[in-house]
């Protein structure tokens with residue numbers, strides 16, 4: 001299980017690092033094995049920073065981040081258990097090498113003693129698992145494949161690691177057309193069946209509901225609401241989540257920030273940064289309205 005306990009990330013910015021940005025602020029939630037959790041939020045809300053911390057690519061400033069009880073780190077052994085897939089599949093492939101070089105690199109790093117024939121069999125199986133025809137996609141250069149095919153090859157690469165426990169999928173569908181998007185999302189569903197935990201990062205509300213048992217809504221680095229997906233989407237309680245769900249784009253109408261609701265029933269949530277359990281498996285932050293104690 002992946003456990004985030006008041007995870008915080010502060011970046012030093014400005015000349016001589018004189019100022020700072022808190023990209024992630026006291027975020028707590030868990031992702032169990034065989035569970036998909038959607039991390040939803042607008043641009044700049046801290047989603048990718050959170051993903052990068054889980055992948056050990058950026059250190060945590062405060063709080064604790066553990067996988068199976070062990071602190072998150074980087075390095076070969078950790079990446080056998082945890083993998084990330086990102087928005088732009090083209091950036092993960094070197095254009096001068098054939099696309100299947102990504103599989104050869106996994107062999108070199110983790111399975112140097114496996115025979116070439118055995119490895120070819122494993123690669124072909126993983127490629128079929130992501131519903132591609134090995135004859136069509138192996139031995140091709142990245143520019144000869146579509147974004148959806150490359151994205152699936154990256155999922156296949158993750159599947160070659162037999163100890164894989166957790167996948168961070170950061171905006172992996174945003175460059176895909178509607179039908180490929182659904183196929184790739186269904187693949188994430190298959191990973192859940194295999195017992196993997198998946199953090200699916202997106203800013204797309206419709207896709208967010210598609211797979212996940214749990215949804216976490218992030219705004220300005222803080223969780224505004226989290227819980228069972230059908231509760232967060234079916235009965236949104238934080239004004240920001242309501243605003244997000246109600247916001248249908250209209251031609252010529254600018255995005256306006258969430259209107260405060262008349263009263264905030266969650267201001268007594270306890271220690272600052274804690275969420276109020278509004279109903280079982282549904283947690284809501286204080287709306288920070290005028291009049292809320294401490295705001």
Ligand SMILES: Nc1ncnc2c1ncn2[C@@H]1O[C@H](COP(=O)(O)OP(=O)(O)OP(=O)(O)O)[C@@H](O)[C@H]1O
Pocket residue numbers: 011012013021022023041042043044045046047048049050203
């Ligand atoms: N290396 C960095 N140095 C300074 N500030 C950073 C750094 N990385 C991210 N930030 C800041 O942290 C905040 C969160 O950024 P992050 O990329 O996590 O947001 P996001 O929700 O993933 O956005 P998007 O959906 O646009 O990718 C932003 O204000 C961003 O400018």
